[in-house]
Amino acid sequence: MTKFVQLLLQTLTLGSLYALIALGYTLVYGILRFINFAHSDVVTFGAWVAFAIAGALGWAGTGSPVFAMPVVMILAMAASAALGFTIERLAYRPLRKAPRLNVLITAIGVSLLLQNAGQLHALFGKDPVKMPRLLSEAPLFKVASVQVPWVDVALVVLTVALVIGLQWLVFRTKLGQAMRAVSWSEQTAALMGVPVDKVVSITFMIGSALAAAGGVLYGLKYRQLNQTADALWMLLGLKAFVAAVVGGIGNVRGAVLGAVLIAFIEVFGAGYVSSKLPDLFVFGVLIVMLLFRPAGLLGTATVEKV
Numbered sequence: 001m002t003k004f005v006q007l008l009l010q011t012l013t014l015g016s017l018y019a020l021i022a023l024g025y026t027l028v029y030g031i032l033r034f035i036n037f038a039h040s041d042v043v044t045f046g047a048w049v050a051f052a053i054a055g056a057l058g059w060a061g062t063g064s065p066v067f068a069m070p071v072v073m074i075l076a077m078a079a080s081a082a083l084g085f086t087i088e089r090l091a092y093r094p095l096r097k098a099p100r101l102n103v104l105i106t107a108i109g110v111s112l113l114l115q116n117a118g119q120l121h122a123l124f125g126k127d128p129v130k131m132p133r134l135l136s137e138a139p140l141f142k143v144a145s146v147q148v149p150w151v152d153v154a155l156v157v158l159t160v161a162l163v164i165g166l167q168w169l170v171f172r173t174k175l176g177q178a179m180r181a182v183s184w185s186e187q188t189a190a191l192m193g194v195p196v197d198k199v200v201s202i203t204f205m206i207g208s209a210l211a212a213a214g215g216v217l218y219g220l221k222y223r224q225l226n227q228t229a230d231a232l233w234m235l236l237g238l239k240a241f242v243a244a245v246v247g248g249i250g251n252v253r254g255a256v257l258g259a260v261l262i263a264f265i266e267v268f269g270a271g272y273v274s275s276k277l278p279d280l281f282v283f284g285v286l287i288v289m290l291l292f293r294p295a296g297l298l299g300t301a302t303v304e305k306v
Contacts, residue, residue, distance in 0.1 A: 005144040007271045013152045013221065015263030016159035020214035021240035022247070022255040023166060024207030030183045030250035031203050034100060037107040038087060039211055040237020041114035042080055044228050046212025047131070047219045048124045050076040054132045069134040069154070073216045077209040084208025085201050092204075093197065118228025128226050131219035155217045162210060163256055169206075170252060179203060183250070214240075235279070239266070242286045248299025257297055261285075 021043055028036045050072045054060055059068045091110050095103050118124045135154060139147035170176035178199045181189040190196050218236070219225055226232050239262060247258025262282055269281035289296065 002145050003271065006146045007267050009143070009146060009148060009152060011260070011264045011267045013155050014267060015260035016156045017214055017218055017221070018240045018243045018259035018263055019159055019163065019256045020210050020217070021237060022244040022259050023163070023252065024211045025241050025244040026247075026249050026252060026255040027203050027207040029244070031179060031200055032092075032096075034103050035107070035241070036092075036204075036207075037104070038110040038114060039207070040233055040240070041111050041118075041228070042083060042087075042208045042211040043215040043218070043237060044118065044233045045083055045114065045215070046076045046080040046208075047215030047225055048118065048228065049079045049212070050216040050219060051129060051131055051225055052124070054134060059134065060132045064132060064134050069220070072134060073213060076216050077212045080212030080215075081205040081209040084204040084211075087208075088201055088204040093200070115229040124228060126227050128224060128230075131223045131225055133220075133223075135220060151217075151220045155221060158213065158217065162213060163252070166206070166210070167252055175199070175202065239282055242282055246285060246289050246296055248296030251296070251298045254296055254298035261297075 021039070024039050024042070025035065028034070028039070053072050053075050054064070054068070057068075057071075059065070059072070087110055091106050092103065095106055119126045135150045137149065139149050140153050141148055170179060178189070178194045179202075181192065181194050182196055182199050186196055189199075240259065243258040243262040244255045245258070246261060247256065248254030262285065265281050265285055266278045270278040273281075
């Protein structure tokens with residue numbers, strides 16, 4: 001029972017982390033119908049910016065104040081939103097009418113640029129670092145003899161709050177109405193007076209901010225920050241992408257559902273089947289989903305009129 005509860009808690013925290021990253025993929029795809037393969041590098045950027053901000057504010061030690069974590073996260077999300085705006089404005093907007101292959105190659109190029117630029121000594125460098133403890137190390141409560149630390153509770157609570165806020169933004173505001181209009185038809189939305197460029201830029205900024213939140217929480221949870229070109233970051237982004245596809249890419253609720261499902265399969269597969277094959281379980285689910293339900297659990301098949 002203790003092992004089951006421990007694995008269940010790991011599923012919730014890991015699923016929350018995947019959900020924050022997957023939402024960025026699903027937002028951009030929902031608007032522009034292409035995959036931003038530089039998204040995982042924005043996650044990395046957010047984590048490293050949080051580390052740099054914490055050090056600059058003198059919170060790299062163990063005596064950080066109570067408000068350190070929210071301040072660092074807000075600043076990291078703002079910096080990543082600015083990065084997302086820059087990427088969209090300089091790399092993707094000029095290719096809005098270009099073939100999808102051109103955009104795909106550009107996304108890969110942006111990803112490689114961010115990975116290698118981050119290794120410069122003027123930015124983050126090549127050496128792994130330890131993320132400062134911005135949250136208390138003491139457990140908040142126990143469930144079946146399993147201690148639940150502050151960082152796990154913060155990860156789940158913040159993810160739920162951000163998902164609810166995003167859901168409200170998309171379905172209850174004029175900006176969300178404009179986003180849904182652009183996702184349906186960019187040309188029609190423009191004819192109806194929707195500022196398409198502005199909507200797309202804001203979408204990239206929101207997705208990048210959510211990615212930064214995921215990066216910061218990853219650093220607080222696992223403490224180790226590898227260099228920006230490390231394969232671990234790419235694998236983290238790929239699993240979040242798998243979550244978005246499994247849930248139904250382009251669907252906000254689907255991204256969250258897919259993230260929890262992928263985390264469940266990964267954690268319980270490693271716990272009860274084999275700890276050496278968690279990635280096999282994740283990508284095996286992706287293959288099965290693409291074979292039997294390509295649109296995902298909550299996705300809808302797109303119909304093209306000829």
